[in-house]
Amino acid sequence: MSAAVAFDAAAPLARSLFAVPGMRCAACIAKLENGLAANPGIALARVNFTARQLTLDHVAELQLPELQAAIAAVGFEAQPIRAAGVTADRAESRGLLKATAVAGFASMNVMLLSVAVWSGAAGATRDLFHALSALIAIPTVAYSGRPFFRSAWAALRSGRTNMDVPISIGVLLVTALSLFETLTSGPHAYFDGAVMLLFFLLVGRVLDSVMRDRARDGVTALLKQTASGAMVAREDGSSEWVAAEALAPGMTMLVAAGERLAADGIVIAGASSLDRSLISGESSPIRAGEGDQVLAGTLNLDAPLTVRVTAAGADTAIVDMARLMEQAAQPRSLYVRIADRAARLYAPAVHTLAAASFVGWMLAGAGWHEALLIAAAVLIITCPCALGLAVPAAQIVAAGALMRAGVLVKDGSALERLAEADRVLFDKTGTLTLGRPELDSLAPLSPEHRPIALGLARASRHPLSQALRKALEAEGVAPADVTDVVEEPGFGMRGLWNGAPVLLCRATGVAGEALAVAFVFAGAAPVVLRFRDSMRPDAAMTVAEMERLGLPASIVSGDRAEAVAPVARALHLTAQTAMTPQDKLDAIERLGRAGHKVLMVGDGLNDGPALAAGHVSLAPASASDVGQNAADAVFLGDSLAPVAAAIRAARRTMAIVRQNFAIAILYNTAAVPLALAGLVTPLVAALAMSGSSVIVVANALRLRSAAR
Amino acid sequence: MTGLVLLIPIALFCGLVGLAAFFWSMKSGQYDDMDGAALRILIDDDAPAAVSKEPHA
Numbered sequence: 001m002s003a004a005v006a007f008d009a010a011a012p013l014a015r016s017l018f019a020v021p022g023m024r025c026a027a028c029i030a031k032l033e034n035g036l037a038a039n040p041g042i043a044l045a046r047v048n049f050t051a052r053q054l055t056l057d058h059v060a061e062l063q064l065p066e067l068q069a070a071i072a073a074v075g076f077e078a079q080p081i082r083a084a085g086v087t088a089d090r091a092e093s094r095g096l097l098k099a100t101a102v103a104g105f106a107s108m109n110v111m112l113l114s115v116a117v118w119s120g121a122a123g124a125t126r127d128l129f130h131a132l133s134a135l136i137a138i139p140t141v142a143y144s145g146r147p148f149f150r151s152a153w154a155a156l157r158s159g160r161t162n163m164d165v166p167i168s169i170g171v172l173l174v175t176a177l178s179l180f181e182t183l184t185s186g187p188h189a190y191f192d193g194a195v196m197l198l199f200f201l202l203v204g205r206v207l208d209s210v211m212r213d214r215a216r217d218g219v220t221a222l223l224k225q226t227a228s229g230a231m232v233a234r235e236d237g238s239s240e241w242v243a244a245e246a247l248a249p250g251m252t253m254l255v256a257a258g259e260r261l262a263a264d265g266i267v268i269a270g271a272s273s274l275d276r277s278l279i280s281g282e283s284s285p286i287r288a289g290e291g292d293q294v295l296a297g298t299l300n301l302d303a304p305l306t307v308r309v310t311a312a313g314a315d316t317a318i319v320d321m322a323r324l325m326e327q328a329a330q331p332r333s334l335y336v337r338i339a340d341r342a343a344r345l346y347a348p349a350v351h352t353l354a355a356a357s358f359v360g361w362m363l364a365g366a367g368w369h370e371a372l373l374i375a376a377a378v379l380i381i382t383c384p385c386a387l388g389l390a391v392p393a394a395q396i397v398a399a400g401a402l403m404r405a406g407v408l409v410k411d412g413s414a415l416e417r418l419a420e421a422d423r424v425l426f427d428k429t430g431t432l433t434l435g436r437p438e439l440d441s442l443a444p445l446s447p448e449h450r451p452i453a454l455g456l457a458r459a460s461r462h463p464l465s466q467a468l469r470k471a472l473e474a475e476g477v478a479p480a481d482v483t484d485v486v487e488e489p490g491f492g493m494r495g496l497w498n499g500a501p502v503l504l505c506r507a508t509g510v511a512g513e514a515l516a517v518a519f520v521f522a523g524a525a526p527v528v529l530r531f532r533d534s535m536r537p538d539a540a541m542t543v544a545e546m547e548r549l550g551l552p553a554s555i556v557s558g559d560r561a562e563a564v565a566p567v568a569r570a571l572h573l574t575a576q577t578a579m580t581p582q583d584k585l586d587a588i589e590r591l592g593r594a595g596h597k598v599l600m601v602g603d604g605l606n607d608g609p610a611l612a613a614g615h616v617s618l619a620p621a622s623a624s625d626v627g628q629n630a631a632d633a634v635f636l637g638d639s640l641a642p643v644a645a646a647i648r649a650a651r652r653t654m655a656i657v658r659q660n661f662a663i664a665i666l667y668n669t670a671a672v673p674l675a676l677a678g679l680v681t682p683l684v685a686a687l688a689m690s691g692s693s694v695i696v697v698a699n700a701l702r703l704r705s706a707a708r
Numbered sequence: 709m710t711g712l713v714l715l716i717p718i719a720l721f722c723g724l725v726g727l728a729a730f731f732w733s734m735k736s737g738q739y740d741d742m743d744g745a746a747l748r749i750l751i752d753d754d755a756p757a758a759v760s761k762e763p764h765a
Binding site for chain 1: 723726
């Protein structure tokens with residue numbers, strides 16, 4: 001940490017945004033804000049707890065690794081995020097919220113005036129109240145109606161129709177007619193109906209958008225962006241942090257142990273093991289030495305490497321994957337959401353009905369004014385107010401319940417598709433298994449040596465040391481006071497315990513040495529501790545439950561057959577092994593052609609195209625950024641159980657949505673004859689509309705416990 | 709009728725003040741961090757929590 005950088009009020013400040021998933025309480029906020037503000041280079045630290053984000057205003061000299069070190073010094077792990085995308089996403093929700101506030105204000109005040117008219121105001125008073133209502137309602141329709149008008153216009157221009165078309169026509173027609181009534185001192189003005197309709201529908205839109213924002217915040221906080229840059233060695237011997245976008249072929253990266261590579265390259269100095277599990281799904285690390293090709297996104301495990309960049313940015317192997325994913329995602333963009341499918345049937349029916357009532361009353365000898373008024377009443381009463389709320393209300397309640405259960409669903413359409421899935425494909429490494437080493441057995445290590453091993457292991461960030469530390473701490477072992485601990489890259493940990501040398505090092509010369517360490521006490525024979533990539537808790541139970549839910553499972557893995565076989569046997573699943581990303585994609589397309597709707601569950605970069613191609617997809621929170629971005633939902637924690645919970649909740653949600661549709665249709669069949677008969681006064685319209693909306697929302701609230 | 713001339717503008721004005729207050733609060737970022745706002749009340753300004761040394765769970 002360069003404490004020498006002094007904060008100068010006149011110097012321009014840079015702003016950096018970090019995701020800090022580890023904050024959980026008020027003390028964390030205080031620790032981050034006060035602790036970082038005490039740093040001389042940082043002018044202001046501000047936490048957004050909802051989004052688990054931290055904004056730092058700091059002097060430009062402080063660079064990313066130093067800022068991360070400062071945050072680590074107060075006890076948190078932080079990952080940088082780009083500021084631009086985050087703010088742009090929020091603009092839509094804000095716009096909708098403002099439109100809703102205006103519509104809410106207008107509907108309250110117009111209703112205030114309308115109640116007076118309904119209770120018998122007549123003559124000049126009624127005309128005054130109607131004129132005042134018009135004054136409030138017309139600007140409101142112009143402002144709050146825009147989201148619907150825009151979407152309806154876009155649909156009409158491309159020759160389609162959606163839910164917003166009948167809404168827009170209804171609102172505009174009713175407003176125009178009411179204005180005419182007002183100007184001609186007529187008895188009925190439907191301004192209250194028009195603004196109330198907008199208000200209820202906007203509430204539905206806000207719910208939908210809040211759901212997307214919340215899930216996106218959750219996913220952003222998880223994104224690791226581990227390859228966001230690298231230390232680059234200059235020719236004069238100095239080194240400098242360069243962001244991933246700015247890396248160019250020919251540069252020399254210094255990759256420390258525990259770092260992820262930011263670009264493809266060739267090793268020019270050093271030798272280390274690399275964890276490629278996020279790239280290829282292989283569970284055991286591979287060795288790389290001088291002259292070996294290494295890929296962006298791999299994790300350097302034991303020793304520092306010097307890598308000459310051969311491809312960076314848009315040319316890395318990762319980006320080829322992105323192209324494959326883009327093609328794979330196309331079928332999914334053709335999915336039509338259930339509300340729009342309903343609208344395809346509903347909109348023409350409503351318009352025919354309104355037109356028929358107009359023609360009918362004209363033929364029956366009514367004046368064009370009366371006939372038009374009745375047609376407008378039909379439109380307003382059939383306007384899919386409850387229908388507009390039916391889907392988003394149910395989906396946001398279900399998404400909230402799932403979020404509490406540890407599943408972040410990215411949008412409503414994901415829930416709909418999740419309910420339809422009838423096959424499931426699992427990746428192995430990192431999905432069915434934890435994708436990180438776990439100690440096989442503590443037995444080889446004698447109880448008196450355990451505290452010493454913990455004392456050594458806790459000083460290292462190597463995955464095997466971390467796994468050993470977790471296993472020992474879970475046994476309640478207290479660390480011994482090991483002194484002079486040094487980490488020798490590529491070898492292991494050295495230390496002194498009561499003057500005796502102790503070692504925790506690579507187990508050379510034993511089978512499966514990539515997943516083993518040796519503990520040596522004062523020159524005695526080494527004790528070999530083995531690790532394995534263990535299965536996620538509840539994996540067997542979840543697979544069995546998926547089968548019961550009608551989703552037969554199988555495994556698609558990029559790993560070798562020997563590594564996949566034990567997992568497949570334990571779960572009684574069939575498996576395809578050594579698959580490339582293209583193979584996985586083909587497997588999904590084959591099932592799709594056979595009429596199956598595939599749920600893909602995967603985590604790695606190699607699963608990206610498959611995740612994008614599946615009818616719906618899930619990724620664990622430990623997944624690669626690519627995996628999390630491609631998946632429709634992300635589940636937190638080690639257990640696989642949320643996968644089955646998500647399916648159950650999605651199906652219950654769709655059941656409630658269908659009930660809501662049934663309620664809306666029932667209400668329409670009761671109210672439409674009244675409207676056709678010309679019996680719907682503004683009072684009846686207002687009661688019917690709010691009544692049906694309340695029923696639909698109340699029904700949706702039953703989903704609060706959907707994820708249990 | 710004279711009562712209405714007074715009361716209706718008052719009612720509308722009150723509503724508009726509420727609406728303006730909502731717009732202002734949204735613009736000033738009061739809805740950006742709802743969960744954080746609920747927790748910040750617990751932070752004791754006199755004794756900064758940053759001093760505590762216990763490891764973060």
